[in-house]
Amino acid sequence: MTEIFSFTETDPDSLGATWGPLRVHRLAWQPGCDLPALLDEWETRLTGLDDPDTAALVTVPSHEAGCALPLVHRGFAPLTVIAERLAGTSAAPRPAAVDVRPATRADLDLAVELNMHTVRYDAAFGMVTERPNTAEHLRTALAEVLDRDHEAMWLAVRDGTPVGMLYIDLPQDAGWMERFASARPFAYLGHLGVHPDARGTGAGSALTAHAHVVLDRAGVAATLLHHALPNPRSTPFWYSHGYRPRWTVWVRRPALRSSPGVSAVPERPNET
Numbered sequence: 616m617t618e619i620f621s622f623t624e625t626d627p628d629s630l631g632a633t634w635g636p637l638r639v640h641r642l643a644w645q646p647g648c649d650l651p652a653l654l655d656e657w658e659t660r661l662t663g664l665d666d667p668d669t670a671a672l673v674t675v676p677s678h679e680a681g682c683a684l685p686l687v688h689r690g691f692a693p694l695t696v697i698a699e700r701l702a703g704t705s706a707a708p709r710p711a712a713v714d715v716r717p718a719t720r721a722d723l724d725l726a727v728e729l730n731m732h733t734v735r736y737d738a739a740f741g742m743v744t745e746r747p748n749t750a751e752h753l754r755t756a757l758a759e760v761l762d763r764d765h766e767a768m769w770l771a772v773r774d775g776t777p778v779g780m781l782y783i784d785l786p787q788d789a790g791w792m793e794r795f796a797s798a799r800p801f802a803y804l805g806h807l808g809v810h811p812d813a814r815g816t817g818a819g820s821a822l823t824a825h826a827h828v829v830l831d832r833a834g835v836a837a838t839l840l841h842h843a844l845p846n847p848r849s850t851p852f853w854y855s856h857g858y859r860p861r862w863t864v865w866v867r868r869p870a871l872r873s874s875p876g877v878s879a880v881p882e883r884p885n886e887t
Contacts, residue, residue, distance in 0.1 A: 617643045620657055630752035633734060635742055636868060638669040644682070650675075651685040658689070668744075670868035677860035686865045693844050694741045695864040697795050700838045702831050704857030709824035710817025718761060718768040718780065726757045726768065729780040733808040740843040741868060757782070760805075769825055771809070771818035778813035781822035782806050786835065795862055798836035805840075823856050 621641045625631045642657050644650065654673075663669040675682045677696065686693075700706075718726060730753050737743040760767050760782050767788075771779035786800035804826065809818045830838055840858065842849040 617645075619643050619645075619653065620660055627746065628748060630749070630756055632746050633744060633749045633752070636668045636670040636744070638663060638666070640664075640669075640671040642671070642673045644673060644675045644679075650682055654685055654689050664867065665869060667869045670866050673865045674862055675865065677863045682865075689867070691865040691867045692741070693863050694866045696842055696844050696850075696860045697792075697862040697864070698840055698842060698853055698858035699795075699797060699861045700827070700857040700859070701798060702834075702836050702838075706824070706827065706857040707820055707855045710821050712773065713817050713821035714772040715769050715821055715825040716772060717766050718770050718782075720758070720761050722768075722770060722777065722780075723754065723758055723761060725770070725777055726761075726780050726782075727754050729808040729810060730757065730806055732811060733806060737843050737846070740845045741866065742843065742864075763788075766829070769822055771813075771822045773813060773816055773818060778816070779809040779818035779822055780806065781808075781819075781826055783826055783830070783838070785833070789839070792839050795839055796837050797861065800835055801837040801839060802830055802835045803839050819852065820856070827856070 619642065621643070623639050623641070625635070625637050625639075627637055640657075640661055642653060657671075661671055664671060671691070673682075673686060673691065674697075675686075683693075727750055731745075731750055734743055734745050734749055734753075738745055757768070765785065767785065768780065768782035770777040771781075782805050784803040784805055786802055789801060789803040792801065792803050807819055807822060809816075827838070838858075839861075840853065842853055844850065844863070
């Protein structure tokens with residue numbers, strides 16, 4: 616049975632520390648629950664919310680519009696969406712001026728660089744935090760993707776220069792997203808990043824279209840991803856490629872300030 620209220624702490628020396636605050640209070644939404652009453656009870660249990668590396672999170676189905684006001688009235692904001700694309704969904708055409716090729720171990724440095732651009736950009740939207748060890752842990756994680764026995768990472772190449780990277784977790788690697796999928800087998804799109812100088816060139820669209828062809832041919836029924844809702848680029852991009860919101864993560868978190876091990880929010884977005 617799922618606990619209604621829970622609290623977790625993430626090891627600061629881990630990649631997980633990049634994807635969210637170190638300390639997280641969670642309220643587990645259930646169909647038919649009295650959310651206002653649960654939020655009020657939860658309030659008496661919450662501690663540490665004056666700490667910029669502590670947050671309270673509630674994940675609710677995106678179509679449950681009745682959840683919005685109780686959360687807004689208690690200081691929560693919708694920061695992250697889990698979106699889903701079903702196989703065969705039509706989307707924007709692939710740009711012809713961009714080539715796509717599989718990434719290899721020789722591309723690891725480039726893959727880390729492109730993923731770091733994404734981390735720095737997404738930090739502006741309230742969940743992701745660049746840590747001193749983020750690049751090191753990304754290198755380990757991306758090396759594992761490249762070492763899989765199937766293609767899972769691709770590069771967008773424009774005028775002979777790699778400018779973007781996308782990787783996916785195929786069904787055998789995506790089990791951690793089980794509860795969010797509406798169809799099976801399902802995959803998870805783990806990262807799409809384009810170099811700041813190549814934004815608007817179609818690199819991201821080319822990578823996404825290529826990944827969808829691979830997934831559809833493999834018989835994958837659904838593909839999930841996370842995107843930052845406040846990001847003005849993410850929502851129109853992903854939904855033009857056939858994704859739809861399934862779950863929304865509502866967050867209450869203090870303003871992020873510079874502190875040991877936490878980078879300040881970047882002043883200028885630099886990623887799509």
